[in-house]
Amino acid sequence: MNEHQRLSLSRRDFLLSTIGATTSLYCSHPLRAFASTNSTRQKAIIITFGGGARDDETFSVDGQQYIPNLLNTLAPQSCFFTQVINRGILGHYVATASIATGAYETFDNFVAQPPAHPTIFEYFRKDLRRPREDAWLIAPGNLFAQMGASHNRRYGPDAGAEVILPKQLLAAALGPQAPQLDAYPDLLRDNYERPDMTAGQNQDQDEMERIVHRLNLDPADLRTQAATLHSPDELSVYMTKHVMRTFAPSLLFLTLHDIDVAHSGAYSLYLEGIRRTDRLCADMWAEIQSNPEYKDKTTLFIMPDFGRDGDNDPGGNGFQHHRTGSASARTTWMMALGPAVRQKTVIERPIESIDLAAAVSGVLGFDAGLVQGKRIPELA
Numbered sequence: 001m002n003e004h005q006r007l008s009l010s011r012r013d014f015l016l017s018t019i020g021a022t023t024s025l026y027c028s029h030p031l032r033a034f035a036s037t038n039s040t041r042q043k044a045i046i047i048t049f050g051g052g053a054r055d056d057e058t059f060s061v062d063g064q065q066y067i068p069n070l071l072n073t074l075a076p077q078s079c080f081f082t083q084v085i086n087r088g089i090l091g092h093y094v095a096t097a098s099i100a101t102g103a104y105e106t107f108d109n110f111v112a113q114p115p116a117h118p119t120i121f122e123y124f125r126k127d128l129r130r131p132r133e134d135a136w137l138i139a140p141g142n143l144f145a146q147m148g149a150s151h152n153r154r155y156g157p158d159a160g161a162e163v164i165l166p167k168q169l170l171a172a173a174l175g176p177q178a179p180q181l182d183a184y185p186d187l188l189r190d191n192y193e194r195p196d197m198t199a200g201q202n203q204d205q206d207e208m209e210r211i212v213h214r215l216n217l218d219p220a221d222l223r224t225q226a227a228t229l230h231s232p233d234e235l236s237v238y239m240t241k242h243v244m245r246t247f248a249p250s251l252l253f254l255t256l257h258d259i260d261v262a263h264s265g266a267y268s269l270y271l272e273g274i275r276r277t278d279r280l281c282a283d284m285w286a287e288i289q290s291n292p293e294y295k296d297k298t299t300l301f302i303m304p305d306f307g308r309d310g311d312n313d314p315g316g317n318g319f320q321h322h323r324t325g326s327a328s329a330r331t332t333w334m335m336a337l338g339p340a341v342r343q344k345t346v347i348e349r350p351i352e353s354i355d356l357a358a359a360v361s362g363v364l365g366f367d368a369g370l371v372q373g374k375r376i377p378e379l380a
């Protein structure tokens with residue numbers, strides 16, 4: 001048994017004992033075309049449980065205390081995959097872009113650039129002829145600014161998503177005065193691996209103003225609301241709900257990132273990030289249930305972008321980073337919720353993080369194009 005399998009079995013046993021789910025080993029029945037029924041009205045929301053959480057602090061026996069909402073509210077009604085392997089580069093932007101393209105991107109993680117492969121936003125919009133307002137990406141920082149579309153000739157920016165960088169929008173709303181920026185330091189931290197970067201840098205002011213106008217956001221309201229929020233991810237969820245209530249997009253990709261504060265080396269802040277992310281995931285599910293545009297027609301996917309280094313990984317420093325490429329850093333989980341997927345089921349067959357894009361194409365009924373990830377037949 002290798003380390004990936006050991007982690008998977010640990011999650012499976014824990015879930016079975018805790019929620020009484022049934023197991024379903026991989027079966028080769030023909031694909032049930034769940035997307036073929038009412039595909040035009042189905043919606044899909046992807047949340048990356050980011051950035052970088054280990055089993056030790058989530059689905060292990062010791063970690064359960066930090067994820068009460070995932071464990072008690074969401075997992076029991078989900079189709080849960082115990083072994084999701086990320087075989088790509090373990091950098092947050094390149095890994096998240098790979099999830100969106102369904103192909104392992106290989107670009108420099110610290111350079112803002114479009115993905116090489118078309119994104120699910122482009123496949124979705126082009127194949128189903130959907131307007132731009134039907135696909136949105138809420139992203140955590142400047143590096144992700146071009147994640148909404150590739151430069152592929154057949155697809156490209158004209159078929160891409162609307163991209164929101166919440167911190168940059170807030171920075172724009174606050175204006176250029178430095179004293180105001182100082183009042184929101186935590187909300188404006190752009191990147192946990194590059195603390196020198198703040199949200200106000202490199203922003204395209206015209207683009208920010210266009211998005212603010214498109215969202216019909218009142219800068220004064222945004223400033224007031226932001227003062228009640230405690231983290232960038234709370235700001236991202238606030239913006240996501242605003243988009244859902246305003247445009248009700250069919251495809252929504254929310255990238256959470258608070259957990260990556262672990263790079264600071266403060267274990268307590270890392271745990272606080274996990275607790276908050278757990279709460280925000282439940283908050284999003286509650287929003288789906290309370291919004292008639294989403295209730296009973298939305299599939300919610302929750303998956304970490306990747307893990308973090310194990311305590312005993314040579315060359316690592318425990319939870320702090322994700323540099324060793326060990327099983328602890330590569331092996332995660334995924335849950336899918338909603339009427340289009342099987343519920344209360346635990347799947348042990350290993351899948352890869354890039355398979356999520358193929359799953360989304362199945363739910364929404366669009367051609368997966370150049371997606372390299374594979375369909376996940378156990379979902380339906």
Ligand SMILES: [Zn+2]
Nearest residue numbers: 051052193260
């Ligand atoms: Zn990180």
